[in-house]
Amino acid sequence: MRIVVLAGGIGGARFLRGLKAAAPDADITVIGNTGDDIHLFGLKVCPDLDTVMYTLGGGINEEQGWGRTDETFQVKDELKAYGVGPDWFGLGDRDFATHIVRTQMLGAGYPLSAVTEALCERWQPGVRLLPMSDDRVETHVAVELDGERRAVHFQEYWVRLRASVDALAVVPVGAEQSKPAPGVLEALAEADVVLFPPSNPVVSIGTVLAVPGIREAIAEAGVPVVGLSPIVGGAPVRGMADKMLSAIGVETTAAAVAEHYGSGLLDGWLVDSADTEAVAEVEAAGIRCRAVPLMMTDLDATAAMAREALALAEEVRA
Ligand SMILES: O=c1nc2n(C[C@H](O)[C@H](O)[C@H](O)CO)c3cc(O)ccc3cc-2c(=O)[nH]1
Secondary structure, three states: OEEEEEEOOHHHHHHHHHHHHHOOOOEEEEEEOOOOOEEEOOEEEOHHHHHHHHHHHOOEOOOOOOOEOOOOOHHHHHHHHOOOOOOOOOOOHHHHHHHHHHHHHHHOOOOHHHHHHHHHHHHOOOOEEEEOEOOOOEEEEEEEEOOEEEEEEHHHHHHHOOOOOOOOEEEEEOHHHOOEOOOHHHHHHHOOEEEEOOOOOOOOHHHHHOOOOHHHHHHHHOOOEEEEOOEEOOEEOOOOHHHHHHHOOOOOOHHHHHHHHOOOOOOEEEEEHHHOOHHHHHHHOOOEEEEEOOOOOOHHHHHHHHHHHHHHHHHHHO
C-alpha cells in the first residue's frame, strides 16, 4: 500500500512512528512542511523536516520532541559570548552539524529535496521524506507589538513570543510562486491513501496545501483522504494551534477544523472519544467521521490511531 502523509513537526513525526508500526509493509511518502524554515547564523534550519528525520531515525530528544538527544549548547553559548544572536532559538551542537551540511549542499547547488535525501541516508527514517517545495516559503505572522502592527517570522512568534499575543494574520510568504518539490505530485498520483496527521491545520498542513498544485493533486488522486483531529475537547493536544486557528477565523473544535479542510478535500475525519458530539456535525458536512482515542501517549496508542485512520480510509473507499 502506498501512503502519502502531509506532515508538520512533532505531531506529524510521532504519528508517523505509529503509522510505520501499524503498516510495516507500506510504502510511505511524507510531504513535509518547510514554512517553518529559518535562516540563522548563515545556516538554513528546517525544523519540521529534521523533527521527522530525527524522530523516525532514532535521534530525537524525546522529552521536547524537537532537536537532538544528548545535546550540548557550546556553539550557542560561544555565539552569545560574541553578542551574536538570536539566543531565543535553541540550536544544539549536534543539530548545528545538520544545518551546516544542509547549507553547504544548498550552496553547492543541490535543491532542498536532494539535500533532504542525502541527510536521510544517515538517519534511515524508513519513509521517503520530501520537502513540500524546493522553493523558499516562509510563514510570517502579523502581530501587534507595543501598539504597532508588524510581521514576524513564525519561529519568532512560536518560540520567542510563545504565541503570547494574538496572531492577526498568518501568511506563507512565497507560497504562491512556489512549485511542489520533485516527487510530490508523482507520489500523490500513485497514492492509495492520503493522511493528515494531527498536525497544525494552519501552519503545518495548511502551508503544505498552500503550494500550488498540491491541493489539486490530492483531490485528483481520487483516493481516500483521512485526517486526525489535532484538537481534543476544544483545545490543541500540543502547541498553540488555537492562536493560529483564530487568525484564520476557525473555531478551536474538532468539527470546525474538519469543516475548514472541507468535504472537497477530506473524505474521513477522526475525532477523539471526548468529542463524540462532533461526529454528527462533521458527517452533516459530508465527511465520514468516527470518534476514537487520539492521544499519542505511546507507540501502541499511536499505532492504534493509525490503524483507525487506515480502516476509515477503507470504509470510505468501499
Ligand atoms: O520551543 C522551541 N522549539 C524549538 N524548535 C521546534 C520548532 O520551533 C517548532 O516546534 C516547529 O517549527 C513547529 O513545528 C526547534 C526545532 C528545531 O528543529 C531546531 C531548533 C528548535 C529550537 C526550538 C526552541 O528553542 N524552542
